[in-house]
Amino acid sequence: EQTFDMTSAKFRHDKIREAAYGRIGANERVRYHHDIGMALYSNIPGFDADANVMLFTTVGQLNRGISLILEYPSEMRISIAEMNCKAGMKAIECSNFESAYKYLKAGIMLLPDGSWNYHQTLCVELYSLLSRAAYALGILDDAFQASKMIIEKIKMIEDKLDIYTLYIKILFAQDDAVKAFNTCRWVLRRLGENVPPPEVVEDIGVHATVKTTYSMYIGFSTSELLGMEESKNPIHIAIMNFYRELIFVSFKVITKQLIYYYICRWAQYNSTNGFCRHTPECLASFACALNDWFDFSRESYKIGKVAVDLMKKYDVVSDCAPFVYLAVYSSVALLVEPYQSCADMLQRGYEFSMSKGDTDLASRNLVLMVQNLYFGGTKLSVLKKNISSRINLETQRSHQILLPFWLIFEDTVFTLIGDQEMLSPNIEADLTEGGTVSSDYLDFLCHQRMQSSYWLGHYDRAKYYAERKIRQGLLKFKSIVSEFYFGLTAIKIFQRKGKKVWINRTEKSIASMKKAAENSEWNFQNKVYLLEAELSSVSKHIDNDEALEKYNKAIEAAKRSKFIHEEGLACELAGFHCNRVGDKTNALNFLSRAKECYNEWGSRMKVKFIDNEIQQINNTAS
Helix, strand or coil: CCCCCCHHHCCCCCCHHHHHHHHHHHHHHHHHHHHHHHHHHCCCCCCCCCCCCHHHHHHHHHHHHHHCCCCCCCHHHHHHHHHHHHHHHHHHHHHHHHHHHHHHHHHHHHCCHHHHCHHHHHHHHHHHHHHHHHHHHCHHHHHHHHHCCCCHHHHHHHHHHHHHHHHHHHHHCCCHHHHHHHHHHHHHCCCCCCCCCCHHHHHHHHHHHHHHHHHHHHHHHCHHHCCCCCCCCCHHHHHHHHHHHHHHHCCCCCHHHHHHHHHHHHHHHHHHHCCCCCCHHHHHHHHHHHHHHCCCCCHHHHHHHHHHHHHHCCCCCCHHHHHHHHHHHHHCCCCHCCCCHHHHHHHHHHHHHHHHHCCCHHHHHHHHHHHHHHHHHCCHHHHHHHHHHHHHHHHHCCCCCHHHHHHHHHHHHHHHCCCCCCCHHHHHHHCCCCCCCHHHHHHHHHHHHHHHHHHHHHHHHHHHHHHHHHHHHCHHHHHHHHHHHHHHHHHHHHHHHHHHHHHHHHHHHHHHHHHHHHHHHHHHHHHHHHHHHHHHCCCCCCCCHHHHHHHHHHHHHHHCCCCHHHHHHHHHHHHHHHHHCCCCCHHHHHHHHHHHEEEECCCCHHHHHHHHHHHHHHHHCC
């Protein structure tokens, strides 16, 4: 007689199960799931209730029969609400925010009347977790209402500091940065830290505050900073946390100069009251402020790297990395470390942000990571893929703070590839005189437009963006890169107009590049050589051998740094130089190398341009 092991029996095909399930009526299904859930629930003492599979399975079945459970006594409803809370928490730990959202909504639905009076701890946990999951999913109305509920129900400020942190993030994501900023100041004031409003700060004097704060840190070595004892004072830690939130939201509310003041207040508080788990974020911000306010020094880089190392010492990498990596590797580190390695660290910042469900910080890390890949000569097709996928995601979000940045970037990359003939005018309209745009957006737009205009040969346009960007005094690293393109642009304008002022402009750019190259040959030495080569090429008494030597140095330096686009540019300009002095053979050789580089980079637009130049030289020679 044939026997079967029924414990291992299972459906061979999903269609069989679907057919069987389809025969159950809609009303019966609710009872069916309820009964399965209750059978599992009644056996909870017999298995490990913390086992994720059983917990999720039990809660999943019960929630599909929730209409029946709502008729149960309060004690049973609270018990199942607690299970949903535990399932939601575990789902968040796995970054499964969609499932967590469903569990937590069900848990809140099950709460009987009067639960805030008799089961306050459970209510706080359910609503705070729901707010976190909804925020991660971009369901901002639910996130706001859940956090607001806790703020209204809980009286003591110390008991709702965590939810206030999330509440501020939600306000910012809802484009209510002013309310977020003022909420930060209000919480800090309640904690005993009186932060003056922006209108008062203007009278205090920002420059003096930066210098005073700098003097509080300059005397410490790296080892001394890393050796500072960690404070465990909860109020001190909370104040440091809300300073962090204040800085983050302030970028949409006040000028950069005023932001630097608040960063310095944060750093002063940190120095006076002791280091803590939020010190890495504080020092990373302070390093950026020093770097942008003063001429770059190793001191700002040292403080930035201390911030990175303190995360490991205090075991707060997963919490602080999104903010610290964003601050350090989009600013001070770019003046020392290779573009490519900075992009890798911003990628890590993005991954940590996503694991926490902080989509705003994730997006900021990602947009700057892609920008660094662009600076480092990453293939344009790779950039296009990353940008297009990100735009698709951003358009699906209810808050699209960074979408304009991605659209600008898309415009740049598509233009360089050759997928469109010119820069999109609809983005251009946002840069009109007197327009109300954020300094971050203006910085990014000017930087991208200036480079694109130069690559397209629109030198007057490139000059306009470079002058506006430098005049605005925007981020120092990008201003250095702007100097490079401005110096190249000035040579082109000099060739057309012959005015010495443009030679002076290029000489100023060379001085900036040399200073930058002292800290990072990898990122800037090829730019020094190329500017010097271009200057030699247009001097009254051309030394052809000297110019060619500098062009070749620029080509080799770009190649060592893997800047395929700038290697191609150096070859292109060397070819034009040789053609001007009548050396057609070398001109064609250099231009052919430029074509190879541009082809590898993925710029059909530049390949087509070089083909036309080669054709013209060949036609002239024949």
